[in-house]
Amino acid sequence: MRFLQDKFDDNCYELTILRWFRDNFVSKEDITLYYEVAPTIVENIDSLEDNDKIYDYIYNHIVEACVKAIENGDYDFAYNRYKSSVLALNEQFGEKEKEQENGFVKKLCTLNNKPALA
Numbered sequence: 001m002r003f004l005q006d007k008f009d010d011n012c013y014e015l016t017i018l019r020w021f022r023d024n025f026v027s028k029e030d031i032t033l034y035y036e037v038a039p040t041i042v043e044n045i046d047s048l049e050d051n052d053k054i055y056d057y058i059y060n061h062i063v064e065a066c067v068k069a070i071e072n073g074d075y076d077f078a079y080n081r082y083k084s085s086v087l088a089l090n091e092q093f094g095e096k097e098k099e100q101e102n103g104f105v106k107k108l109c110t111l112n113n114k115p116a117l118a
Helices: 013-025 028-046 051-071 075-093 104-111
Strands: none
Touching: 013 051, 013 075, 028 051, 028 075, 051 075
């Protein structure tokens, strides 16, 4: 949430909910994977010219969806959305930077039958 730090601080509602969920429901293996791949993902997204669109998409379609699911007690949905999103982000922005036209947002929108961001 560093990209949105002007709107959210480190103890904002969303991060508090997500941390509670992580500590109570996410496997140690998935937590370890996240902390291994997240720095590279963020670095590669940061290097893109229109990274604000990607971060907005991540917030609107992953963070908000997980928080709402957790609030509603739908922990399976939240876990599946979290895990599939980390894997997709790692595939797209992990070890090596990829061409933007093959980007995560476009791929995920296609999977969800939604138009990609312009």
